[in-house]
Amino acid sequence: MVGIGPGSKQGRTHQAETAIKQSDIVFGYKRYIELANDLLEGKEVVPSGMRQEVDRCLAALQKANSGNKVTILSSGDPGVYGMAGLVLELAHEKGFTFPIEIVAGVSAANAAAASLGAPLMCDYACISLSDLLVPWEQIRRRLEKVAEADLVVALYNPRSKKRVKQLAEAADIFRQHRSEQTPVGVATSVGTEEEHTIISTLASFLDLDIGMRSIVIIGNSTSKVYDDVFITQRGYNV
Amino acid sequence: MVGIGPGSKQGRTHQAETAIKQSDIVFGYKRYIELANDLLEGKEVVPSGMRQEVDRCLAALQKANSGNKVTILSSGDPGVYGMAGLVLELAHEKGFTFPIEIVAGVSAANAAAASLGAPLMCDYACISLSDLLVPWEQIRRRLEKVAEADLVVALYNPRSKKRVKQLAEAADIFRQHRSEQTPVGVATSVGTEEEHTIISTLASFLDLDIGMRSIVIIGNSTSKVYDDVFITQRGYNV
Numbered sequence: 001m002v003g004i005g006p007g008s009k010q011g012r013t014h015q016a017e018t019a020i021k022q023s024d025i026v027f028g029y030k031r032y033i034e035l036a037n038d039l040l041e042g043k044e045v046v047p048s049g050m051r052q053e054v055d056r057c058l059a060a061l062q063k064a065n066s067g068n069k070v071t072i073l074s075s076g077d078p079g080v081y082g083m084a085g086l087v088l089e090l091a092h093e094k095g096f097t098f099p100i101e102i103v104a105g106v107s108a109a110n111a112a113a114a115s116l117g118a119p120l121m122c123d124y125a126c127i128s129l130s131d132l133l134v135p136w137e138q139i140r141r142r143l144e145k146v147a148e149a150d151l152v153v154a155l156y157n158p159r160s161k162k163r164v165k166q167l168a169e170a171a172d173i174f175r176q177h178r179s180e181q182t183p184v185g186v187a188t189s190v191g192t193e194e195e196h197t198i199i200s201t202l203a204s205f206l207d208l209d210i211g212m213r214s215i216v217i218i219g220n221s222t223s224k225v226y227d228d229v230f231i232t233q234r235g236y237n238v
Numbered sequence: 239m240v241g242i243g244p245g246s247k248q249g250r251t252h253q254a255e256t257a258i259k260q261s262d263i264v265f266g267y268k269r270y271i272e273l274a275n276d277l278l279e280g281k282e283v284v285p286s287g288m289r290q291e292v293d294r295c296l297a298a299l300q301k302a303n304s305g306n307k308v309t310i311l312s313s314g315d316p317g318v319y320g321m322a323g324l325v326l327e328l329a330h331e332k333g334f335t336f337p338i339e340i341v342a343g344v345s346a347a348n349a350a351a352a353s354l355g356a357p358l359m360c361d362y363a364c365i366s367l368s369d370l371l372v373p374w375e376q377i378r379r380r381l382e383k384v385a386e387a388d389l390v391v392a393l394y395n396p397r398s399k400k401r402v403k404q405l406a407e408a409a410d411i412f413r414q415h416r417s418e419q420t421p422v423g424v425a426t427s428v429g430t431e432e433e434h435t436i437i438s439t440l441a442s443f444l445d446l447d448i449g450m451r452s453i454v455i456i457g458n459s460t461s462k463v464y465d466d467v468f469i470t471q472r473g474y475n476v
Binding site: 124 | 250364
């Protein structure tokens with residue numbers, strides 16, 4: 001279970017590469033397989049489409065149980081909205097006892113933050129706006145508490161072509177607790193050639209081009225924008 | 239401004255190594271300098287002790303302003319309780335206009351989570367219990383909101399020899415909102431030879447050996463422990 005960081009080879013750790021090199025069979029979304037292409041020569045590769053998570057993890061576990069060294073690729077960190085939990089849970093259900101290593105990667109929020117400046121410097125929360133696996137009422141309640149707590153928030157899966165109202169509701173919630181001028185950063189396709197970032201405000205960020213490959217970071221009361229850099233202050237006397 | 243991940247060479251990304259190799263002068267805590275020793279041959283190295291953050295960052299910025307290529311090393315991710323924000327803020331204050339690159343690394347919470355299983359699978363918050371730079375009342379309020387929101391939390395700087403009451407108060411807050419049997423994972427010195435992890439419960443984790451190199455992860459209502467693996471469920475039908 002290996003996270004290869006966001007985007008390109010540049011974001012991969014040695015640990016991730018070592019794990020991939022040592023495996024016989026590599027599973028993963030087609031896009032993640034492409035990102036690790038330089039490491040896959042001579043290996044059996046099993047690419048898959050979206051929304052086949054349980055089937056893909058089960059197939060990988062069964063291959064491992066037959067004695068193969070198997071990697072399931074994840075972009076970013078497999079332990080954050082990735083497959084790590086599902087793999088461990090399925091292994092438990094099936095009574096598999098072979099060792100499973102989780103290799104952490106740089107998660108999308110951290111990579112997005114670095115491209116925007118340093119908005120996650122102090123305490124922060126990560127919340128996914130996808131209500132496919134978690135009821136929207138629960139996500140909404142989390143957004144409210146995080147907004148009340150003056151925590152910076154990194155929103156994963158903020159908006160898709162079909163799912164637009166969640167981000168608008170999130171913006172409404174934060175506007176009730178924070179100034180309209182609170183900085184909001186949007187980083188899309190971080191680490192790839194298509195990477196683009198923009199810094200806006202709570203008042204107007206909804207108009208930006210935001211999709212499933214975007215991370216939206218909403219600042220708190222100590223967040224600032226200097227020129228094109230988004231920072232959250234931690235309390236040093238400067 | 240480069241994050242070298244937690245612990246050892248294994249956690250470093252290509253991007254971090256490229257940035258270090260391209261620099262003439264490397265600043266950082268003594269311990270972080272040691273972690274990157276294999277990359278520092280022929281470079282000017284400026285090690286420093288704890289609590290000289292502003293001076294160290296200013297010295298590094300002045301060297302860069304004189305035309306040197308400078309790296310400030312951070313363990314983990316420099317954008318999470320690291321030096322990235324301070325560096326960007328000081329550069330703005332001083333009117334420096336040379337480019338500053340922030341290189342994200344695997345943050346301690348993500349590395350700790352991978353060693354414990356997959357506790358950060360769904361929404362979560364990172365909160366530092368150090369009240370050196372942030373007033374305790376503000377940290378306390380954030381803990382309360384996060385506890386109410388049923389968010390998993392990763393606690394940075396949970397306890398030191400001199401500072402013990404904050405973690406006890408945090409435990410009290412979470413016990414008011416979550417079952418005593420909620421899983422709590424403690425991972426210490428992750429990525430190093432001294433790494434050790436233990437999984438306990440909200441009722442009894444305070445008795446564990448927890449220090450400044452530990453990360454404490456408190457689960458939520460969907461967290462489970464299977465044998466020695468700590469998982470937070472995301473809602474897949476298994």
